[in-house]
Amino acid sequence: MNVYDSDRMADVLAPIGYVVTDKPDNADMIIINTCHIREQASEKLFSELGRLQNIKSKRCDTGKATVIAVAGCVAQAAGAEILKRAPYVDIVLGPQTYHRLPKMVAYATRLGEKKINKSLLDIEFPEKTKFDFLPNVTAKGSSAFLSIQEGCDKFCAFCVVPYTRGAEYSRSVDDIIFEAKSLASEGVKELTLLGQNVNAYHGKKTKGHTGNEVGLGYLIRSLSGVDGIERLRYMTSHPLDMDDDLISAHGEVASLMPFLHLPVQSGSDRILNRMNRRHKVADYHRIIDKLLMQRPELKFSSDFIVGFPGENDQDFENTLKLVREIKFLQSYSFKYSSRPGTPGALMDKQVPEHIKGERLSVLQDLLTQHQTAFNQESVGEIMPILFDRRGRKTNQIVGRSPFMQPVHVKASNEYFGQIVDVSLLTATSNSLSGEIFLNDKLSQNLDNLSFNAERNCV
Ligand code: 5AD
Ligand code: SF4
Secondary structure (H helix, E strand, C coil): CHHHHHHHHHHHHHHHCCCCCCCHHHCCEEEEEECCCCHHHHHHHHHHHHHHHHHHHHHHHCCCCCEEEEEEHHHHHHHHHHHHHCCCCCEEECCCCHHHHHHHHHHHHHHCCCCCCHHHEECCCCCCCHHHCCCCCCCCCCEEEEECEECCCCCCCCCCHHHHCCCCEECCHHHHHHHHHHHHHCCCCEEEEECCCHHHCCEECCCCCCCCEECHHHHHHHHCCCCCCCEEEEECCCHHHCCHHHHHHHHHCCCECCEEECCCECCCHHHHHHCCCCCCHHHHHHHHHHHHHHCCCCEEEEEEEECCCCCCHHHHHHHHHHHHHHCCCEEEEEECCCCCCCHHHHCCCCCCHHHHHHHHHHHHHHHHHHHHHHHHHHCCCEEEEEEEEECCCCCEEEEECCCCCEEEEECCHHHCCCEEEEEEEEECCCCEEEEEHHHHHHHHHHHHHHHHHHHHHC
8 A cells, every 4th residue: 555655655756846766865855655564664663764864964964855755654653753853854744645645745845844833733533535636647668566454443452553544445446447447558457455444445436426335346346348448356254344245256257366465364263353353264264165155266465363362372373373374374473563554553462573483483373384385386377477577597588377476587678567378397496487378389389380281382
C-alpha cells in the first residue's frame, strides 16, 4: 500500500513540476512515507530524518532549499511529536490527505524552511476521500497496484491499522474499472488489488449512487472483462470476509491467479481469540478446503505473529501444526511488537524477547522448507511468466510465475513486459531459473517449416 501511495504522491506533484529522483542530495523535496505497523518500522523514521537534516543543511549552505515531508502512518499517529523532535521537517501528512500535498508544498516554500506552522500538519480523515481528487494514475511497468479499499474495522488486538488508516472505505466499481482501463492502455497486464482488508470490499457500482453495494467477487468478475488485463491478484484478506461469492470467483475467473495471501496469524484458537481475530483454526481450514474445491491448484501464503501475549509452547506448536498441514508457499512472519494504543499492549503475559526470537527462527525454518520444496517441485514445469524487472546480470530479466515465484531468465529485451512460457530448470529457496519455452517451440516449428519447404521444392 505504501508503494502505491508513494507513486500517487509523485502523480499529484508532477503537475507542479516535481519529478522522481533517487538521489536525495539533489532533491528539492524529500518525502519519507512511513509504516507504523511494528516498532522497528517507526523507529527507522527518526534515524533517517537525522540523515536528511544533514542533507538539508548542506544544501542550505549552497543557497538551495529542501522541503522535508513525512507521510504515512507514523505521521498519522505521531505527527505533533515528529514536528517537536525534528523541527526541520516542513510537512507532516497522513495517508488520507496526500492529495493536498501541492497546496502544502506551496505553503511550506512560501513560509521559508525555518518556520513551522500548525497548518503544515495535516492528519485529518476528510469527509471527501482523496480518491475524489487524485489525478489519473500513470503506469510504472507491466504489473501495477490498484487501491480499491482502505482502512479496517476489524480491530485485531495487535494492530494499529484501524487507528492510523481509519474506518473501512471502498471505492466504487466504475472508479476502479476506469483506473484499470487506464493502466491497461499503458501496457499493464497484471493488477494487484490492494486494501488493508481487501476482501471486506463493499463498493457501489457507480460513484455517488445510492444503489446496493457489491463485494470483491463482483468486482473481480467485472475487472476480468477489462481488455489487456491478463492477471488479477488481491491482498490482504481476512478469513472472516472470504464469502462464498468471492470463493466461487476463484473457480470462475481464469485471470485470477492461483495464489492467495490469506493471513491466519496463529494456529492456536486460544491466541486467535486473544487477538480478537473472530475465527478459529477450523474455520481457516474450512475456507481453504472450499477454495481448493473451486481451484485445486490454488496455493496460499500467510502472515504469522509469534509471541503474542499469552502464547505458550503448546500454542506455538499448534501454529507449526497448521503450517505443516497447509504448506504455505511463502509467508511473512514477525515477532509480536507491542504498539501503544492497541489492546495487546495492555495485556498480561507478555512474552520475553528471547522466546519470541527462538520461536520465530523455528517457524521461519519450517516455512522455508515448504517454500524450497515447492520451488523444487516446479522444476521441469512450463509456466507463464510475466517479466517486469531487469536482473542484476547482463541480459537477465526477472518475472513472476502465477504463484508469485521470482523467475530469472537470460533473454533479450523483447520479452520484457510480456507474459511468456518458460521451462523451469533450477530452483533455490527463493527463486527459479529457466529458459524461454517459446524459443524451443518456435525453432521446432521453423525447422518443420523449412523441411516442408524443401520437400515442396523437390
Ligand atoms: N506486531 C507484529 N506483527 C504485526 N502485524 C501487524 N501488527 C503487528 C504487531 N503489532 C503483522 C500481521 C499483519 C502484517 C501486515 O503485519 O501479521 O498481517
Ligand atoms: Fe490489522 Fe488486518 Fe486485523 Fe485489520 S484485519 S486490524 S489490518 S491485522
